[in-house]
Amino acid sequence: MANIISDETIEYVGILAKLELSEEEKEQAKSDMGRMLDYIDKLGELDTADVEPMSHVFPVQNVFREDVVTNGDEREQLLSNAIQEKDGMFVVPRTF
């Protein structure tokens, strides 16, 4: 395997991805990601020096509209999906 994923890299990716992996899952992730990157490295065979990256296949531009409210008050419905709510607000754990 050409790509060796270090413990530090997996820790760092875990922080970016907001995932907490068990030791066993970390080992699996290191091996899976290494294999996948080996596979993705195939793209290196192509010379893309003069190629513009293409994010969309059509020339899409920003779509603007007037800043007018069109939706109604859906607070009750939206809050009904929350695990915890209080006085019309989402409840989260203490942050300090």
Add this chain to the structure above:
Amino acid sequence: MNITDMTAVQLSAAIKEGKTTAVEAVEAVLARIEEEDKKYNCYVTVDREGAVAQAKKVQAQIEAGTLQGPLAGVPVALKDNLCTEGLLTTCSSKILYNFVPTYTAEAVKNLTRAGAVILGKTNMDEFAMGSTTETSAYGPTRNPRNPEHVPGGSSGGSAAAVAAGECIYAIGSDTGGSIRQPASYCGVVGMKPTYGTVSRYGLIAYGSSLDQIGPLTKDVTDCAAVLEALSSHDERDSTSIARDDTDFTSALTEDVEGLRIGIPNDYLGEGLDAEVKEAVLRAAEVLEKKGALVERFDLSLVDYAIPAYYTIAAAEASSNLERFDGIKYGYRAKEYAGLHNMYKKSRSEGFGEEVKRRIMLGSFVLSSGYYDAYYLKALKVKALIKKAFDEAFAKYDIILGPVAPTTAPKLGESLTDPIQMYLGDIYTIAVNLAGLPGISIPCGQDGKGLPIGLQMIGDCFQEKKLIRAAYTYEQGAV
């Protein structure tokens, strides 16, 4: 003819003629679900009461003459990543086990306007990540053609429901083949339209630059009728395209005279099952006999589509799935220490293995220091792949080939080796990268009796050519 054996066009005609009613139709399909779904597990949620209530309302409108059209009163199944107001929408994930949307996807609203009766929500690979419907948190779906085998994925529940008569037609989404491949494995018709044709508003995002909603149906006629109803320009999807050529049913004609069809040699090479190859080439001969000009050519870059796709799709997924944090909706871990630990634990417990694998990969390829080498590189390769298709479509109206290298694998054989599973997407995936329309239609079966799918790919906005060719093949093949 049994109601559950009818196509949408046949059933809506029977309702209009008074031979049956929308209520009788929905009850027949619900009875079929009751009978069969324990075996196949096509559905995550069946909305019995809601469906009957909708059918009564629609029947009244049909009788009043305010609803006509080929979908009026016809029961439909929706993939469980399409938001439906008031109806559980899980994406087949534990993290959305309790999510009840406050709004309905625009594509679904378009169907409802056309008189569709929504039966419920179909099983899928979790967040549409998978090719077998085995990554669902709610158990795998089985292939109605042979329950030892997978139905394909990620829209496996939708394809299986059509094949089992547990709906008249279904809606799926396709990010790398997720409509076309299960359609092929289950022996039904599936179509991914040109990117931007169907609004993605209310479709739970996986890879936003690749995702498109489309139909899974019993025949090409229904496919055209359903796509016609689904398509619309929507201000709330900034990638939605205003098209004035979405009268797809007008293309249901038997005529391929002079149609230029190219078969990529790259789609017939190593890894392709011999029986699949034979069936696909036989289908090409049918079209040739009807006047199409068929030849082989080299498409090039085929082997680069999968690595480019998984880089881009994983990157977009890692960003799109950040929203699942256990606060506003969905699963929250029971035990945690502080806010950030709550995010991490909720996500780690709520997401399945394949979803976590792609979020990790996506986070990595977007991270500082690797962004240029992986993500930007993949976007450049995407540009090259698009160019290769542009060159092919300068010579051909349609590219023809298999949908998948094999017929449906057995349950439990695919998930042990992710890369092996990804390789099964080789013929479908480039279509999403290039934003093209593609259709999958049945073209026979293998020695085990499993269906084989024929794929036809068109240039952007050329759905009508695909429908015309698919319809002509269907007429000739019967």
